[in-house]
Amino acid sequence: MGQASGSDGGDTTSDITLPDPLTPDAVREMVARMSDDQVRNMLLDRLDAVAEPEPTAADLEATLFAKLHRWWTAFYSNPLDAIVKLPNLVAEESKIIAKFSDSSGGFIGVLKLLGLIALTVGVAYGIEQIAERVTKSWRKRADPTDTATLRDSLTFLFRRFMREIFGLIIFYFSARILGRMIMTPEQLAFAGPLMTYLIWWPRLGAAVSRFILAPKQSAMRLVNVDDRSAAFLMRHLVGLIFLAGLTIFVVDFNLKQGASLAETRLGFWLDSFVYVYIAFIAWTARDALSDMMRGIDPDRTEYDEWIANFYPFFMIGVAVGMWAIVTTMTGLGNTRQLLQGAHYSTMFWLLVAPALDTAIRGLVRHLVPPMVGEGPVAERAYVSTKRSYIRIGRVLMAGLVLILIARSWNISLADFTSGRQGFGTNLVEFLMMLAVGYVVYEVVSLWINRQLAKEQTSAAPLDQESAGDGGGAGGSRLATVLPLLRVTAQVAIVVIFSLLAVGTLGIDITPLLAGAGILGLAIGFGAQKLVADVVSGIFFLIDDAFRVGEYVEVGGTMGTVEKISIRSMQLRHHLGLVHTLPYGAIPKITNFSRDWVIMKLKFTVPFDVDPEKVRKIFKNIGQELLADPRFEGDFLEPFKSQGVSAIDDVGITIRGKFMAKPGTQFMIRKEIYNRVQDAFEKNGIEFARREVRVAIPGLDHAEDLTDEQKSAIGAAATGVVQAELEKEKGKP
Known part of the structure; x- marks a missing residue:
């Protein structure tokens, strides 16, 4: 066995000899004699030897x-x-x-194998037919009809499909059990795939195709x-x-x-x-x-x-x-x-x-839920709802298809979420986050649009005959706020999920958030008027000062609220003019269309007319209008007389009034004028007219005047009257 040696001043691994044979005990003994620096240097040398060099740009190319x-x-x-x-x-x-x-025993062995396969298939199919006959009385069987609905078609086709699947399951298990009983494992290795790929798969495909295409039941076809x-x-x-x-x-x-x-x-x-x-x-x-x-x-x-x-x-x-x-x-x-x-x-x-x-x-x-209300607004809302459902279904379907395809290649979602396999993983997470955000966007938009359509279609339509007079009833508070809420929610969803999606790519979104905060602060200082408009609009909406469709007056400008945005409102004058008013420039708002409206009408009759008689006429007209189906629900108080309001040199002024819902008062007023005129005519009452009597001193016999003299007198009287009228107009 070799011996490790070195100097105290600088231990190296160049003179270290590895033990031979390299057993665990020999390694531990060698390491025990080595200093810490020697062990560290040896470890670094070995790691450098096995480490792969980083590829250069040329290598990558x-x-x-x-x-x-x-x-x-x-x-x-x-x-x-x-x-x-x-x-x-x-x-x-x-x-x-x-x-x-x-390997199967020659030609005879192959024939025997094919015979066993045919026997297995025949017996399994026979068992399938017997099972279907036995369970036939247990199942409800619906016959196809020419006037079948989607529910009827799905019920019929699904029951037939499940009967076929039941038979295929019986066939599969019967063939599997019988095959194990009469075949060897080597024979099953051939017969199993053959029956699966060439018999069971085509039969399953036929059942699915028959469910979708229904070639013999055109009325039930999907x-x-x-x-x-x-x-x-x-x-x-x-x-x-x-x-x-x-x-x-x-x-x-x-x-x-x-x-x-x-x-x-x-x-x-x-x-x-x-x-x-x-x-x-x-x-x-x-x-x-x-x-x-x-x-x-x-x-x-x-x-x-x-x-x-x-x-x-x-x-x-x-x-x-x-x-x-x-x-x-x-x-x-x-x-x-x-x-x-x-x-x-x-x-x-x-x-x-x-x-x-x-x-x-x-x-x-x-x-899709049925259309709420009638008219073009309801139709547009219905079509928009359908398209939203379709888009949501498409995103979910695309995600499901991608998951099924990934599973076909043995790729699971856990591989991406836990494996962290580089940019490909980040890209998948990026797409998934965008898909989730899109679904949330569509769901929120769908809910708001349905509520908005319900509010818009439930509102009473504007009468075209009275539209030019202004003062119509507005929509609900939700119909006014929901469009702004929809835009705000959509922008918030887009921003939030965009940032989350960018974060899945490994990009730090903290600088983006900081930059957005600085940008918002800069906009706040540089566009104070815009901020004032937005804040004022928020408080106007909180106070419910106006709604879309209401007739309002803002600083002498009158019109119907046609559109509102985050910073301004648009007023449509009854003559067609459109005024755009920033919220910050609105000192006060006078609303003519909120809750109820009182309209007072004046009628001048001659001095000899009995006011009591006129009161009864007004009362009868008020009761008739209450019973008129055209004005059902429009009156809050019926038309009635308020008695004599003034007496002048022309006659007696009698006033009547009624209380109605905003937007209906003009049609009611028109009908009241017509009925009062007819009632006065039937009762011999004439409306008072301004008369000018000319007194000519010394003329005792006016009937002796000629036509030329009468014309001259009339012209002179007309000139005097016009002068008096001009004088009255000039008075402060």
Whole structure:
């Protein structure tokens, strides 16, 4: 055994000899004789020896181009090798089959195995039929109808699907139990995959296709395709599943016989036929697939129409892309997950994703809450609600599809959340945070929009005949506040989840928060007027000083509140003018549309009219208006007389009044004028008119005046009256 030695002044490891043999006891004995510096230096030398040097930029560039070159080589060399070995394919497969035959007892052994498989399949299928007959009386069987609703269709198809699944489960367990009883483990190694991939999978695919396409029940069909297209798609989908299962079975069979993938390329050709088959289905049934994607929802957008037309080409693109990926992975020798069918599962979910989008639109069309109210506002709110539900469903569906695809490649969410696998992990977390934020954004917007639509549609519509008079009733307080709350919530959600998403990329968001605080402080100092407007608007809204649709006066400016923002309000004058007023410039607000309104009307009658008679007329008119269905619920107090309010040189002024809801007073006033005029005419009452009597001294016989003299007198009297009126107007 060697001996460690060194100097006291500077221990090194250059003269340390490792013990031979290097046993644990010898190592401990050597370390016991070494100083601390010697042990530390030896450890550093060993770590430096095993540490990998950091790659330079040139190394990284060379590595990237090397990977690209290796991938390209794997991509084109794999099909090239398959083409070269194509003439020997039959001979190589014959050798594999001969080897299997020899291991199974020769030709007789193979026939016996096939006979046992046929017996197992036949007995399992018979047991399945017996189980279905026994349980037939236990199940409710619904017959299809031509006027079936979505609920009826789903009930019928789901019950039929569950009956088929029940039969498949009985078949599976019966075949499994019987196979274990009559077959050896070596025979089961061949029979199990054969029955799984070539019998059970196609039957399961047929059950799923029959549930979705319902080729013989057009009234119950869940997708928008005709009978011929439904039968074509179901037939070829089952054939596609059978071909994919055959590919996996053949590759698995060859590997179990000790043949490598490079010896025979039958797996490559069968796998390629799968993608060609998909392209054939997509191209042949492109119109039917577009109709299926289009659906029957009348509220389709241009995006939905584009997706429907593009879907057949998307299927072809997925097939081509997946073929390229599988070819490259096979050329690189990464076939473990391919043998488990990960590429078929990925392709299935990619092809189903657009169809799931159509299913989401169909479900939303039937499950969305009914439209609240009537009119264009309610219709827009209903369509907006549908689109929000669809967008939320799309995000959830995309997340589910990505998770299922990741599981196909043995990638779990825990690998990303706990493994911390670098930038790829951060990118996944970034996308997940954005998806969560988007769902929260849509849910909050959906709730606020539904509440806003409910408030807007429940409000009484503005009468067009009285709209020009102003003073209409406004909306509810929620209808005024919710638009601002929606904008505030949306901005807050976008900012919060954007910062959280940026944080998942490993970026420190503390400087961003500090910068945002400094920016907000700078804006506060530099835009004090803006801050004053915003703060004033908040207090006006808290005080409920005005609402959208109310008629208000602000510093002599009158109009209906048409729009409010975070810093200003817009008033629409009844003549059409629009005034924009910052909240900070509003000294006070006079609201003409809050709760109730009293309108007083004046009528002047001659001196000889009995005021009591007029009072009774007003009372009768008030009772008639209360019973009029046009004004039902509009009156808070009926129209009635307030008695004589003034007596002048013209006649007696009698005043009437009524109390009504804001916005209804003008139509009521118009109706009252009409009825008062008719009632006065029926009762022989005339409205008092201003008269001018001309007294001419010395003229005792006015009837003897000629027409010319009467005209001259009238012109003179008119001039006097006009002069008096002008004089009265000029008085302060």
